[in-house]
Amino acid sequence: MIDCDLIIKADYVVTMNDMLDVVENGAIAVSNGNIVAVDAADRIMAGYWSDRILGGPHTVVFPGLVNTHTHSPMVYFRGLGDDLPLKVWLEEHIWPAENRWLSHEFVRDAAELACLEMLKAGITVFSDMYFYGDAIAESVKKAGMRAVIGAGVLDFPSATARTADEYLARAERFIRDWRKDALVVPAVAPHSPYTCSPETLKRAKELSDTYEVPLNLHLAETEWEVRELLGRYGRRPIELMHDHGILGQRVLAAHCVWASDEEIDILAETETGVAHCIKSNLKLASGIAPVVKMLSAGVKVAFGTDGAASNNDLDILGEMATAARVHKAISGDPTVLNARQALSMATRSGAGVLGLDSIAGSIQTGRSADLVIAELNRPHLVPLYDIYSQIVYAMRASDVSTVLVNGRVLLEQGRPTTLDEDAIYARARSWAEKIGKNA
Numbered sequence: 185m186i187d188c189d190l191i192i193k194a195d196y197v198v199t200m201n202d203m204l205d206v207v208e209n210g211a212i213a214v215s216n217g218n219i220v221a222v223d224a225a226d227r228i229m230a231g232y233w234s235d236r237i238l239g240g241p242h243t244v245v246f247p248g249l250v251n252t253h254t255h256s257p258m259v260y261f262r263g264l265g266d267d268l269p270l271k272v273w274l275e276e277h278i279w280p281a282e283n284r285w286l287s288h289e290f291v292r293d294a295a296e297l298a299c300l301e302m303l304k305a306g307i308t309v310f311s312d313m314y315f316y317g318d319a320i321a322e323s324v325k326k327a328g329m330r331a332v333i334g335a336g337v338l339d340f341p342s343a344t345a346r347t348a349d350e351y352l353a354r355a356e357r358f359i360r361d362w363r364k365d366a367l368v369v370p371a372v373a374p375h376s377p378y379t380c381s382p383e384t385l386k387r388a389k390e391l392s393d394t395y396e397v398p399l400n401l402h403l404a405e406t407e408w409e410v411r412e413l414l415g416r417y418g419r420r421p422i423e424l425m426h427d428h429g430i431l432g433q434r435v436l437a438a439h440c441v442w443a444s445d446e447e448i449d450i451l452a453e454t455e456t457g458v459a460h461c462i463k464s465n466l467k468l469a470s471g472i473a474p475v476v477k478m479l480s481a482g483v484k485v486a487f488g489t490d491g492a493a494s495n496n497d498l499d500i501l502g503e504m505a506t507a508a509r510v511h512k513a514i515s516g517d518p519t520v521l522n523a524r525q526a527l528s529m530a531t532r533s534g535a536g537v538l539g540l541d542s543i544a545g546s547i548q549t550g551r552s553a554d555l556v557i558a559e560l561n562r563p564h565l566v567p568l569y570d571i572y573s574q575i576v577y578a579m580r581a582s583d584v585s586t587v588l589v590n591g592r593v594l595l596e597q598g599r600p601t602t603l604d605e606d607a608i609y610a611r612a613r614s615w616a617e618k619i620g621k622n623a
């Protein structure tokens with residue numbers, strides 16, 4: 185018998201490996217943060233020993249869900265200025281609130297609430313794009329999660345910097361400070377081609393290339409953006425980025441709602457990742473990204489929640505369920521974005537677009553134990569004929585019971601082990617009181 189740190193037993197081990205194997209009555213042995221064996225439960229129990237057994241009857245275990253695009257501290261603006269167009273919402277509500285309230289403390293407290301919300305929804309890794317990256321990293325480390333944290337870059341002044349030079353210098357410092365961390369991956373995040381000049385974007389790309397870190401941006405989110413860039417530069421957003429050599433393997437473009445057929449080919453050729461944020465796009469009436477076309481062209485597409493202020497939750501199960509339904513409706517084809525494909529996008533493709541596929545996104549020997557255990561004894565989850573269908577079309581965040589990142593149990597039977605839930609709610613309410621008075 186080989187000693188290991190813990191063993192997870194479940195009715196279904198949904199591996200999301202290359203073959204999309206599902207092990208019924210399966211088990212996973214975990215040691216030193218990594219998966220050391222995946223097999224039938226009787227074989228694992230015969231070969232491995234641990235005094236800590238998680239999971240059990242009527243559970244499913246699958247890889248931690250990946251949220252590829254969010255602005256985690258915006259949970260504190262959840263429900264602020266809803267039901268408005270993107271531009272009005274940003275310029276008249278969100279940016280003024282950010283200018284008034286953003287600080288290290290605000291961002292740290294808000295990011296901690298976001299970590300709690302995501303852990304409880306089975307998200308083990310997220311890609312963030314905001315300011316005060318150190319404050320976000322502080323909460324991520326406290327929670328024990330994994331995150332790609334993009335330092336925001338703009339061409340105009342905000343609460344954090346005045347000029348592109350200043351934003352880029354801050355981003356570089358943040359990258360240098362965090363690039364050796366085991367769970368936090370620093371990144372550079374120029375906001376978009378309508379808020380950053382091609383020159384600023386090229387300098388951000390240089391940082392990404394120099395330090396081999398991701399570059400995240402918003403791209404082709406609204407029809408307004410397409411018209412605006414055509415007016416300014418005579419090019420559509422994705423074309424413009426391609427002209428300037430901004431796109432590539434380490435680039436993750438959020439939205440791409442208004443990608444033309446030619447632009448979809450550019451995304452595929454350059455191996456640029458796309459974060460599909462369907463609930464945010466629906467709520468802001470930005471449109472629906474041509475994801476089915478993107479997937480058939482070979483574009484790497486994964487799911488993102490976007491910020492909670494435009495969604496209004498951080499729940500990848502919800503994104504998956506919405507996307508899998510909406511793309512069927514708009515294409516008139518119920519076979520597109522099937523349950524296996526949707527769960528692949530939420531796990532292995534998510535890890536892939538973040539450059540983390542050798543670490544996370546699937547349950548395989550040698551990968552990090554970033555895992556979700558969910559309960560199947562629920563009225564909406566019985567009977568069960570197809571585990572993928574159940575997860576994609578019927579499972580809710582509240583069915584998630586236990587979450588591990590790097591072999592560490594961060595949520596056990598619905599309760600966080602690293603975060604103080606009551607304190608997080610109390611801080612959120614006290615900040616909201618101040619924000620509400622000034623709204």
Ligand SMILES: [Zn+2]
Binds near residue numbers: 253255491
């Ligand atoms: Zn966004």
